[in-house]
Amino acid sequence: MAVLKKQLEDMRGIRYDIASLKGSISNLKTPTARQFVSPRQMMTNGKTPTKRSTPNPIGVGPSCISRKKPVRGNDxxxxxxxxxxxxxxxxxxxxxxxxxxxxxxxxxxxxxxxxxxxxxxxxxxxxxxxxxxxxxxSDTEDLPNRSATGEEVQGANMEDAQSVESESEEEDDDSSEEAEYFEGPEASKDVQPSAH
Incomplete structure (x- = not known):
């Protein structure tokens, strides 16, 4: 019991210390704010000097060339x-x-x-x-290309299509050459090479 009474008195003492600290803090004054002093030289009347402007003749613009600044976000x-x-x-x-x-x-x-x-x-x-x-x-190479006739080819390159056609023509030419080579007295006259 004696221990509890001692702790209670300590708590009251701490409360008193806290209250006195709050009072002393509130009594302290904040430092006064300094007035802004311009870096320009002060005139005698206390005002900062204004920029002198020369009168421009009519029709004369600014001396510097004004450039348009690029607008952000407009690529x-x-x-x-x-x-x-x-x-x-x-x-x-x-x-x-x-x-x-x-x-x-x-x-x-x-x-x-x-x-x-x-x-x-x-x-x-x-x-x-x-x-x-x-x-x-999906791919820029697959975009429509203009052929010689002006029609659009959708979904494939013209070069790929032409290379496939030329390969098939070469195969046809080889088969016709073989047929001509084997033609002779033994070959029948009814067999003719394909024309495609």
């Missing part, structure tokens, strides 16, 4: 890709992955309404549009 390459993509969308053609990335929300809304796609935001709209077959070309 000319990205805006060109967006313009191309919008044009291709209106024409009903395929777009590339880069063009898809350059599209803004308004363009994605238009595409989604054209293809009856529901979405809850830009990422979801992009994912849903990628799932539509024939809308996005």
């Amino acid at each position: 000319p390459r990205k805006s060109a890709a967006r313009t191309k993509a919008r044009r291709r969308i209106l024409q009903g053609k395929q777009i590339s992955e880069d063009m898809m990335a350059a599209l803004q929300m308004e363009d994605l809304k238009q595409l989604c309404s054209m293809h009856n796609v529901r979405y809850r935001g830009m990422p979801q709209a992009r994912v849903a549009l990628r799932k539509i077959p024939g809308l996005i070309v």
